[in-house]
Amino acid sequence: MDISLWRTLDAAANRASEGLRVIEDFVRYGQNDVFLTTELKSLRHQLDSTLQRFDRLQAITSRDTFGDVGTTVQGKLEHARSGWSDLLTANFKRLQQALRSLEEHAKLIDGEVAANFERARYLAYSLEKMVMTTVAASGVFPEVSIYVLTDGWADGQLFDTFVAQLVEAEVEVIQLRDKNLDDRTLLVRAELLRKRTAGTTTKMILNDRADLAKVSGADGVHVGQEELTVSQARSVLGIGKLVGVSTHSIDQARQAVRDGADYIGIGPTFPSGTKTFDAFPGVDLLREVAGEITLPGFAIGGIDLGNVAKVSAAGIRRVAVSGCVSKADDPGMVVRQLREKCQNM
Ligand SMILES: Cc1ncc(COP(=O)(O)OP(=O)(O)O)c(N)n1
Numbered sequence: 001m002d003i004s005l006w007r008t009l010d011a012a013a014n015r016a017s018e019g020l021r022v023i024e025d026f027v028r029y030g031q032n033d034v035f036l037t038t039e040l041k042s043l044r045h046q047l048d049s050t051l052q053r054f055d056r057l058q059a060i061t062s063r064d065t066f067g068d069v070g071t072t073v074q075g076k077l078e079h080a081r082s083g084w085s086d087l088l089t090a091n092f093k094r095l096q097q098a099l100r101s102l103e104e105h106a107k108l109i110d111g112e113v114a115a116n117f118e119r120a121r122y123l124a125y126s127l128e129k130m131v132m133t134t135v136a137a138s139g140v141f142p143e144v145s146i147y148v149l150t151d152g153w154a155d156g157q158l159f160d161t162f163v164a165q166l167v168e169a170e171v172e173v174i175q176l177r178d179k180n181l182d183d184r185t186l187l188v189r190a191e192l193l194r195k196r197t198a199g200t201t202t203k204m205i206l207n208d209r210a211d212l213a214k215v216s217g218a219d220g221v222h223v224g225q226e227e228l229t230v231s232q233a234r235s236v237l238g239i240g241k242l243v244g245v246s247t248h249s250i251d252q253a254r255q256a257v258r259d260g261a262d263y264i265g266i267g268p269t270f271p272s273g274t275k276t277f278d279a280f281p282g283v284d285l286l287r288e289v290a291g292e293i294t295l296p297g298f299a300i301g302g303i304d305l306g307n308v309a310k311v312s313a314a315g316i317r318r319v320a321v322s323g324c325v326s327k328a329d330d331p332g333m334v335v336r337q338l339r340e341k342c343q344n345m
Pocket residue numbers: 147149175177207208222223224225227244245246247264265266275298300320
């Protein structure tokens with residue numbers, strides 16, 4: 001084989017491994033994300049085993065760092081990164097470009113190896129989506145966040161009064177979840193909610209209905225395991241909107257990260273007065289998710305002031321509640337007390 005081909009493969013292999021390491025270090029030490037670290041590690045191992053099909057010694061022998069014209073040709077911004085997003089993007093690009101170079105050059109030697117590099121490149125694209133979404137979403141939902149689900153109440157006035165109290169208490173998220181109202185009435189409630197939350201820090205989410213979320217200008221939609229997928233919901237809503245998904249097992253939580261969800265609901269945690277369930281993954285699931293996933297996760301199901309300490313003790317300090325707030329004489333006070341209890345863990 002031509003020495004220049006060895007030299008190219010050696011340089012591209014180093015570039016791919018280095019880019020991958022930078023990203024892995026970021027999610028491992030910067031984010032403490034076990035799941036993303038594991039996914040990146042598995043790409044690294046896949047890459048290593050493909051590279052082993054080449055004779056490493058031949059590649060290293062062909063190396064000529066001082067004779068590399070590229071070492072003196074540097075982009076203006078090579079030594080500057082404006083933030084984590086820039087840093088990650090630059091290294092994902094480095095990784096993907098190096099994989100493409102490996103793939104194209106490997107075609108001259110071994111089609112099977114070239115196909116392996118192609119698979120690695122596709123994996124790198126989906127890892128980019130997972131890492132970027134997870135890190136961005138962590139900035140959208142504060143580490144302690146209270147998320148309230150509400151139905152449309154008996155009339156618009158009652159609904160508006162309730163929502164106004166939550167916004168006043170600076171609740172992080174309000175989800176409109178009403179399975180009984182007709183679409184037009186639901187949309188009128190959604191518009192009331194939009195008016196109350198516009199220009200505040202409270203995000204507005206619609207349950208199930210990506211179409212109504214779009215029409216009402218909501219910040220996002222929440223979907224369940226049997227409803228629209230994350231990518232279908234996103235294609236209805238458009239970019240820049242939030243898509244949350246319910247998870248009832250660690251595998252579903254991992255899949256939500258792979259799908260690029262902005263947050264997950266985790267539960268049901270305790271028996272709920274709002275919805276009935278046959279099974280409860282409970283605090284064990286919360287602990288499991290908290291141990292490996294940093295995509296924002298909201299514990300849900302039967303949470304109130306009396307048991308929220310068990311949720312925070314499991315490592316989850318974002319909670320989604322309905323009954324304990326909607327039945328309270330002072331909903332805003334309950335929101336503040338829930339927040340305080342999560343903060344004090
Ligand atoms: C934040 C949050 N988590 C979970 C759910 C439940 O969604 P789903 O499983 O689709 O059930 P329904 O709410 O549609 O009955 C949720 N709504 N919000």
